[in-house]
Amino acid sequence: MSERLDPSSAIVVEAIDVHKSFGPLEVLKGINLSVRKGEVVCLLGPSGSGKSTFLRCINHLERMTRGRILVDGHLIGYHERGSTLHEMNGRELAVQRRDIGMVFQRFNLFAHQNVLTNISQAPILNRGQSKEAAFARAKELLKMVDLEGREQTYPSQLSGGQQQRVAIARALAMDPKLMLFDEPTSALDPELVGEVLGVMRKLAAGGMTMIVVTHEMAFARDVADRVVFMDQGVVVEEGPARDVIDNPQHDRTRAFLKRVH
Amino acid sequence: MSAHKIVPARHWGQRLVAVFLIATVIFGVYVVATSRHISWSTIPQYIFDETILDGIRLTILFTVLAMVISILAGAILATMRLATNPILSGFASLYIWFFRGTPLLVQIIFWFNIQLFVPTIDIGFLQVDTNVVVTAFVAALLALSLNEAAYMAEIIRGGLLAIDDGQHEAAKALGYTPTQAMIRIIFPQALRVIIPPIGNQTISMLKTTSLVSVVAAQDLLTRAQNIYARNFLIIELLIVASLWYLLMTTVASGLQYIIEQRVGRSSRQPLGAWGAILRVMRAEGTKG
Numbered sequence: 001m002s003e004r005l006d007p008s009s010a011i012v013v014e015a016i017d018v019h020k021s022f023g024p025l026e027v028l029k030g031i032n033l034s035v036r037k038g039e040v041v042c043l044l045g046p047s048g049s050g051k052s053t054f055l056r057c058i059n060h061l062e063r064m065t066r067g068r069i070l071v072d073g074h075l076i077g078y079h080e081r082g083s084t085l086h087e088m089n090g091r092e093l094a095v096q097r098r099d100i101g102m103v104f105q106r107f108n109l110f111a112h113q114n115v116l117t118n119i120s121q122a123p124i125l126n127r128g129q130s131k132e133a134a135f136a137r138a139k140e141l142l143k144m145v146d147l148e149g150r151e152q153t154y155p156s157q158l159s160g161g162q163q164q165r166v167a168i169a170r171a172l173a174m175d176p177k178l179m180l181f182d183e184p185t186s187a188l189d190p191e192l193v194g195e196v197l198g199v200m201r202k203l204a205a206g207g208m209t210m211i212v213v214t215h216e217m218a219f220a221r222d223v224a225d226r227v228v229f230m231d232q233g234v235v236v237e238e239g240p241a242r243d244v245i246d247n248p249q250h251d252r253t254r255a256f257l258k259r260v261h
Numbered sequence: 262m263s264a265h266k267i268v269p270a271r272h273w274g275q276r277l278v279a280v281f282l283i284a285t286v287i288f289g290v291y292v293v294a295t296s297r298h299i300s301w302s303t304i305p306q307y308i309f310d311e312t313i314l315d316g317i318r319l320t321i322l323f324t325v326l327a328m329v330i331s332i333l334a335g336a337i338l339a340t341m342r343l344a345t346n347p348i349l350s351g352f353a354s355l356y357i358w359f360f361r362g363t364p365l366l367v368q369i370i371f372w373f374n375i376q377l378f379v380p381t382i383d384i385g386f387l388q389v390d391t392n393v394v395v396t397a398f399v400a401a402l403l404a405l406s407l408n409e410a411a412y413m414a415e416i417i418r419g420g421l422l423a424i425d426d427g428q429h430e431a432a433k434a435l436g437y438t439p440t441q442a443m444i445r446i447i448f449p450q451a452l453r454v455i456i457p458p459i460g461n462q463t464i465s466m467l468k469t470t471s472l473v474s475v476v477a478a479q480d481l482l483t484r485a486q487n488i489y490a491r492n493f494l495i496i497e498l499l500i501v502a503s504l505w506y507l508l509m510t511t512v513a514s515g516l517q518y519i520i521e522q523r524v525g526r527s528s529r530q531p532l533g534a535w536g537a538i539l540r541v542m543r544a545e546g547t548k549g
Binding site for chain 1: 425427428430431432433434435436437438439441445446449450453
């Protein structure tokens with residue numbers, strides 16, 4: 001995949017020295033990461049390593065304790081005034097999040113809305129799209145995730161894999177500059193994992209900038225341009241996907257890969 | 262052998278109690294119906310009495326207004342209670358503690374006598390005698406609404422807390438503002454949890470309004486009392502009032518059943534008329 005990536009392309013995400021503590025427990029101990037436009041980065045590591053927490057800092061679902069994250073050059077979650085960072089209000093955060101798509105482990109489709117509304121409501125409300133345009137786009141996206149004709153279906157009538165594909169379509173409907181995936185296949189029955197990964201492969205091939213927290217090594221190896229291996233709140237090792245996965249340099253990476261393979 | 266007749270176990274104890282109950286009820290009806298101390302003929306005479314009908318209108322008005330005000334106030338209190346600011350949540354807790362912890366009857370009498378320590382209402386350019394503003398009607402409505410708001414706040418808070426955190430997060434991640442998320446995502450789902458207890462509270466409120474008769478607020482019971490104060494047909498007029506209360510609560514229960522059927526349907530079903538109401542509510546919040 002890395003052939004399609006222009007090394008001079010613009011930086012979309014830049015995380016600098018990101019720290020996060022839950023009370024006395026420090027889960028992120030200074031994470032640095034930059035992601036270029038069109039790049040697919042997989043965050044790997046044992047559970048509790050802080051990779052999901054870090055991902056959630058990128059759209060400020062989680063408030064970091066120190067550091068800064070820029071998406072498309074904009075500081076996420078804060079206004080910088082002199083030497084202090086003032087947290088944004090809910091409205092301002094909402095505006096920033098519209099450019100950052102997110103897919104959750106538990107899908108989180110809106111249970112009271114059908115598939116069409118799930119996908120089209122946000123762009124109608126906040127992208128100024130007409131109903132017709134948003135519905136047409138939703139249909140297109142459903143086709144892309146292989147769920148043509150399921151507009152009127154409610155989430156409870158769908159399998160986990162189908163729900164997750166709708167969730168991906170819903171995030172894409174906002175035309176985000178960046179997609180965050182938080183263990184998108186971890187809650188799925190094994191036979192449903194493939195269909196979701198398939199959609200994600202399609203997205204990656206289409207040039208979407210993606211940060212993926214996953215335990216799917218084969219996916220990371222095939223699709224990611226780069227993998228970042230995290231453990232105990234720090235980046236242990238990072239590099240081109242195949243190099244790190246096939247030939248890990250660090251003991252902790254080796255131990256982890258041995259366990260998941 | 263296979264043709265044996267099957268006889269289910271007989272519960273003789275229950276049968277005995279049933280016979281006893283039937284006998285008791287028949288005896289009770291006989292005593293009441295044949296009582297020479299109740300003049301049955303006066304009941305039809307008063308059941309559609311203009312005064313009684315006026316009282317019913319007021320009872321329904323009290324119920325509807327008290328429920329509307331308490332739902333609005335309860336929604337505000339519930340939101341405050343869930344706020345991160347300790348003063349806001351503390352105030353809401355204090356309010357709920359106070360209004361649930363003191364008897365409604367005391368609150369009604371209190372509001373009726375408010376002029377004892379607030380003799381005039383003074384808003385700068387305007388000064389009015391408190392008694393002019395806080396009539397028996399206003400005192401009764403205030404007491405019913407403010408008291409009910411405390412219960413409503415807890416019901417609504419429960420409904421909001423019942424919604425999975427993932428729904429909040431998904432709305433945030435999609436760029437919904439907090440108001441949009443509340444109106445479009447959280448509240449419509451919370452409504453399924455909130456509606457049944459609100460129905461119960463409404464039915465209960467129909468009867469609770471009778472308490473305002475202590476300040477002569479002209480509800481159904483006040484009217485019945487006014488009449489029997491003149492003609493001493495106490496039991497007869499209480500029967501008239503009870504028949505009306507029964508009718509009102511029965512109709513309200515029926516409505517509650519219909520609404521719950523609609524709201525309680527699984528989320529996969531389109532909501533029909535109820536969905537239409539929700540859509541209207543959401544459309545109002547479009548600018549949120």
